[in-house]
Amino acid sequence: MDVTFTKVPGRRYRMTIVRERGPQLAPRQGPGYDDYMPHDAVHFLVEAEAGLSGGVFGRIAAGQSNIFWAADPVIRKRQARREAKRQPSKGEHADMARSETLASLCEPLWQLRAGRRSSLPEWFSSMEPGIGESQLVERILARMDDFAAHWHPLPAGGSVTLAWPLHARSSQALRLR
Template structure:
């Protein structure tokens, strides 16, 4: 699966997914634009590096829709019925919670490291205690460094394509894109 994050005018970004499983998905505007790290890019990189197949992007790669809608309205209804019959498993819920925790930790850590923050938020220590892998956090921060440098320099209309680990990459590109490898 490839996810392309494209800068659009008005400090916004669009996500486009090309995947092997499930119906074709319509592009979607992303929440939380940032000049360096858009919110959903942080989640993608966290989930990919941590191997969270039950997080948002792992579920999308497996054929679920999550944040997106199928392009075909008939398929959209069919997919909604299928997903309603199969709620997230306990493992998927755990992966989603882990994604939220890691993203909540790594974003401010990256901003501190990059000089965008002078200190960590007050709540940070309450969730940092749950962290069991400093090596994982360091790998995520390295990936955030690489993405942020490319994203910041990217002109409006261009995008960066990220490939989900273990899936076929390069199915289709949207606009002029730059590709960052999965690992």
């Protein structure tokens, strides 16, 4: 699966997904624009690096629509009914919670490391002790460094494409357009 993040005018970004399983998905405007690190890019990098197949992007790669919708309106209704009947597994719930925790942790750590903030938020002290120094977090922060270096200089209309899973095609994990 390839996820393309495209800068659009007005401090916004769009995500487009091309995947092997499931219906074709319509592009989606992303929340939380940032000149260096869009919110959904944080989640993608966290989930890919941590191997969270039950997170947002793992579920999409497996054929679910999740935060997207099918491009075809007929398929969209059928897919929505099918997914409304399906309850996420305990593993998917755990992966989604882990994604949220890691994204909440890594985003301010990365901003501090990149000089985009001067201190960590107060709530940070309530996080699991030592988690900020883990090898996993370090790998995620390195991926975020790489993404930001490519994303920040892009003009409106420029894109970065990430391949899921990152490990399967690491030499092609990030492409610019």
